[in-house]
Amino acid sequence: MQDQAAVTVTHEVDSRRGYAMLLMVLGSIAISFGGLVQRSIEVATPWQIYVYRSLGLIVVVAAIVAIQNRGRFVATLLSVGRYGMLAGILLAGAGLSFIQAFAHTTIANALFIIGAIPFFAALLARIFLGERLRRATLVTMLFAGSGLALMVVNGVSIGSGFGNLMALATALCFAGFAVVVRYRRRIEMLPSLLIASTLMIAVALPVTGGDLALPLNDILLCLFWGGCLSGFVNWTFIIASRHLATAEVTLLMLIEFALGPVWVWLFVDEVPHRWTLIGGSVIIASVAVRALLEMINQSRPEQTPAQPV
Numbered sequence: 001m002q003d004q005a006a007v008t009v010t011h012e013v014d015s016r017r018g019y020a021m022l023l024m025v026l027g028s029i030a031i032s033f034g035g036l037v038q039r040s041i042e043v044a045t046p047w048q049i050y051v052y053r054s055l056g057l058i059v060v061v062a063a064i065v066a067i068q069n070r071g072r073f074v075a076t077l078l079s080v081g082r083y084g085m086l087a088g089i090l091l092a093g094a095g096l097s098f099i100q101a102f103a104h105t106t107i108a109n110a111l112f113i114i115g116a117i118p119f120f121a122a123l124l125a126r127i128f129l130g131e132r133l134r135r136a137t138l139v140t141m142l143f144a145g146s147g148l149a150l151m152v153v154n155g156v157s158i159g160s161g162f163g164n165l166m167a168l169a170t171a172l173c174f175a176g177f178a179v180v181v182r183y184r185r186r187i188e189m190l191p192s193l194l195i196a197s198t199l200m201i202a203v204a205l206p207v208t209g210g211d212l213a214l215p216l217n218d219i220l221l222c223l224f225w226g227g228c229l230s231g232f233v234n235w236t237f238i239i240a241s242r243h244l245a246t247a248e249v250t251l252l253m254l255i256e257f258a259l260g261p262v263w264v265w266l267f268v269d270e271v272p273h274r275w276t277l278i279g280g281s282v283i284i285a286s287v288a289v290r291a292l293l294e295m296i297n298q299s300r301p302e303q304t305p306a307q308p309v
Helices: 002-015 017-031 034-040 046-068 073-079 081-104 107-114 117-128 135-152 161-183 191-208 216-240 246-251 254-268 274-299
Strands: none
Touching: 017 216, 017 246, 017 254, 017 274, 034 216, 034 254, 046 073, 046 081, 046 191, 046 216, 073 081, 073 191, 081 107, 081 161, 081 191, 107 135, 107 161, 117 135, 117 161, 117 246, 135 246, 135 254, 135 274, 161 216, 161 246, 191 216, 254 274
16 A cells, blocks of 8 residues: 555656646746846846845745635744755855855856756755656756856856855755755745745845835836746746756756846847857757657656656
């Protein structure tokens, strides 16, 4: 009976892998507009942006948790326990070090190092969760990694040691966040986003000196960025982590790096380098082929639940 139950659970998870991939693709497309939103902000400093972004995320996530858990809002917040707190701390660390990375090294350096998240996530998941990579996922990671390298090859330099270190901290913190969310996938982890946002406000607000006076347009854009774009992608990330291996769910996030320059090009006329477009195309093609293979595998009448993830 126990073996039969185990097979049933595995089959259920496998049957929703395509759905989880679709969610992550949609979330990554949504957050890829973040660069366009940032270019549209006129006055706000990065730290002011993070305060308002975090406020927007708090409002939306709190509303989702309240609606989904009527009468159990506080109990749901407390249910995440120490792992939810750890996830929130890691996500806050990733967000804050992200700012420092872009401020103290080249964009190419930062993107190249941060783009290693799927590889760090795979390593950490292998060590702490025992997750093994599917062959198709490993091949996709290699192709997507080569696409990312093409995107930044002309801009990679030695750069600032501190900035590069912050980019590395961003990658490691987010990879750690992904592993924790995957480990506690049976528990509602949305409250960990509230923890992360609160911590980021606690750090960013003193840096602003309490100066949050901004044009209404900037405030609305920051709230939209945090509440809608970041809120949606983080929700899809947590849902997808229940059905996809850690490396797979972080791999799909590379779509953000591929599409971000395209939106800025189309709407702001900020022309990207041709290698940026070529590398982005390689990333998107790699992910598309991986998703197609997954759909083909799911369409087969017989499944093999014992396959590693």
